Amino acid sequence: MDSAPTASSSVHAPPLPLPQALHGSWQRARLVIPALLQPRWVRWGLPLAATAAVALALSPGLRPRPPTVRPLPVAAVTAEPVTSFLTTRAYTGEVVAGRSSSLGFELSGTIEQVLVEEGDLVASGQPLARLDRRRLQAQRQQAAAQREVAVAGVEEVRQQLILAELQRERRRQLHAQGAIAREDLDQQIHGSAALRSRLLQAESQVDDASARLRQIDVDLARSVLVAPFAGTVSRRLLDEGVVVSGGQALITLVEAAPQEVRVGLPPEAARDLRPGDSHPVQVGDRNLQARLNALLPELDAASRTVTVVLRLPVNDLPVGATARLSVQRSERGEGFWLPTTALVAAEGGLWSVYVLEKAPAGSGTPAQGQQVARRLVSIVHSEGERSLVSGTLRPGERVIAAGTQRVVPGVWVEEAN
Incomplete structure (x- = not known):
């Protein structure tokens, strides 16, 4: 019969089979043998190094300092x-000529010659064009001849009057002596008065002929179109041979004097401006100082603005160019x-x-x-x-x-x- 298990058998594990026992011994031998074969400095140096690293990490004085933070x-x-404060407002305007005129003849006639081309610079009083003047010249010759006839008639009547005055004086003397009758003296006095009237009439004819001659001279002068001011010919509208009527435009002339800028400003912005003040004006890429000439008294009917006229210091800007006026105002x-x-x-x-x-x-x-x-x-x-x-x-x-x-x-x- 099998006996019951004892206490010693419950404490100790049953012995391993032989193959497993041999395998465990071999694993322990693999760990122990290399350690025994290592040099002594390796076996003792590695633990000492680990101990020093731990001590360094735990020492406050030997810890590495964090990087310094620099403000930005x-x-x-x-x-x-x-x-x-001062505010600057820009207002848009236009460059205009001081004077720009469309010129034409006062008389009707045929254009004989145009003396200028577009872009020409002309001086004041320089001839620009001429009409055919042959008819006027013929009329002048006729008027001059009529005047000469009238002058001759005046001279003839004047001589007759001188003779009549002498005869009247002699007849007065004879009448005083009783040599002639009073009737003869009265006839001579009446004849002298008639000659005096004829002389006045002849002199008026001379004046009339002289007036006609002067009128023809004026027409001859008006048959030549001259520049009323110095400037530049901007347009030539007609050529030679064209029959024109009085006042028909032939040439457009733009004054060569310093140009102007006209700008429309709101009434409140124009209130503080004074004639004579200088203001900056920009035309294209050019910055200029313009002098305020005038503020027109009437508001523009379309824009309800005050027209400000400024005189530019130059005259080489294209008429019609856009200008920008800068105006400063003080505001609270x-x-x-x-x-x-x-x-x-x-x-x-x-x-x-x-x-x-x-x-x-x-x-x-x-x-x-x-x-x-x-x-x-x-x-x-x-x-x-x-x-x-x-x-x-x-x-x-x-x-x-x-x-x-x-x-x-x-x-x-x-x-x-």
């Missing part, structure tokens, strides 16, 4: 308050002038700017660093590269002028030199 450099400007308004690059879009259609605030002492901030804070502002006026703003910004605060896209509120920065 920024450019800043001081917020200085203003109570008024409180705020701060800042670069437009300092503005940052905020919520609700507002704007904001970033200012520099000094951190409290002992707060662990970087050396010489300042912290970025935000101020809400609104734009009062913009002009070029600067804007007038008002809002929570305080006088004297340093405002970041550029590079706002690199910072946010709370970032540490320092002013760049």
Whole structure:
């Protein structure tokens, strides 16, 4: 019969089979034998190195220092308050000539000669064109001959009157002596008076012939078209051989004197302008200083603006060119002038700017660093590269002028030199 198991058999495991026992002994031998064969410095040096590394990591004085944090450099400007500011408005106008005339003959006739071409510079009084004057010249010759006849008639009557006056004096003497009757004296006196009347009539005929002659001379002068002022021929409308009527345009002449600019301004903008003041005017790529000549008293019916006339210092600009007049006005308004690059879009259609605030002492901030804070502002006026703003910004605060896209509120920065 089999006996019951004893206590010793419950504590010790049953012996392993022989193959498994041999395999476990071989694994322990693989771990122990190489360690026994290693040099002594290897067996003892590796544990010592590990111990030193742990001691170094646990020592506060020997730990590596973290890298130093340097504030971001920024450019800043001081917020200085203003109570008024100048605004510059540009108004568009047109370059005009001081005088521009469409010239023609006062008389009707046939154009005999045109003496200028388009673009020619002419002086005042210079002939520009002529009409056919042969008819007028013939009329002048006739009038001159009639005048000569009238002058001869006057001379004849004058001589007759002189003779009649002498005869009257002799007859008066004879009548005083009683040699002739009173009737003979009266006839002689009447004859002298008649000759006097004939002399006046003959002299009036001379005056009439002289007037006709002068009229023909005027017509001859008007048959030559002359320049009323110095200028440039801008258009030649007709050529030789054309029959023209009185007043028909033949040549357009533009004055060569300094040109003018006419600009329409709103009445409130023109209120502060004074004749004689100088204002900047831009024509194309040329910047000029024009003198204010006049403000026309009537509003333009179409635009309801005041026409301002300015005299330019040059006369070589094309007539009709567009001119831009810059007018400055002083307006009241409180705020701060800042670069437009300092503005940052905020919520609700507002704007904001970033200012520099000094951190409290002992707060662990970087050396010489300042912290970025935000101020809400609104734009009062913009002009070029600067804007007038008002809002929570305080006088004297340093405002970041550029590079706002690199910072946010709370970032540490320092002013760049």
